[in-house]
Amino acid sequence: MAEQNLDELYQLVLERKNHPEKGSYTDYLFTKGLDKILKKVGEEATEVIVAAKNDSDPDFILEVADLAYHVEVLMAERGITPTQIKEELASREGRQSRIHDRKDIQNW
């Protein structure tokens, strides 16, 4: 089955931002602006939660994919890159796995 690489999707999204294309949904979001993009991210996150709570919901993957796409649009709008996210995640490696040492979350 074909796969869409998330870095490549981000580059496509960025291409739409820098070179608007009539009829493109991505262009529509950038034209509407930050508040519209944030609204979509919120809606899609809610749809992920609803689908995840329902074991038999066949749309769970679809909803996660929608959220991933809209988060990438938000990242492009705010001018951050997948590389920055990966660097942030890499900087946490080994740091947050010591959950048992943390008194503040022992009662979770």
Ligand SMILES: N=c1c2ncn([C@@H]3O[C@H](COP(=O)(O)OP(=O)(O)OP(=O)(O)O)[C@@H](O)[C@H]3O)c2ncn1[C@@H]1O[C@H](COP(=O)(O)O)[C@@H](O)[C@H]1O
């Ligand atoms: N991955 C996506 C993607 N995922 C979801 N969506 C769009 O997100 C929307 C989500 O549906 P909703 O019902 O929530 O929203 P809506 O009613 O269509 O629109 P709103 O008025 O609510 O904003 C749909 O219109 C989908 O087409 C996407 N639109 C584009 N892409 C990719 O983005 C790249 C650029 O595509 P264009 O935007 O077509 O240029 C391509 O690789 C596309 O595959």
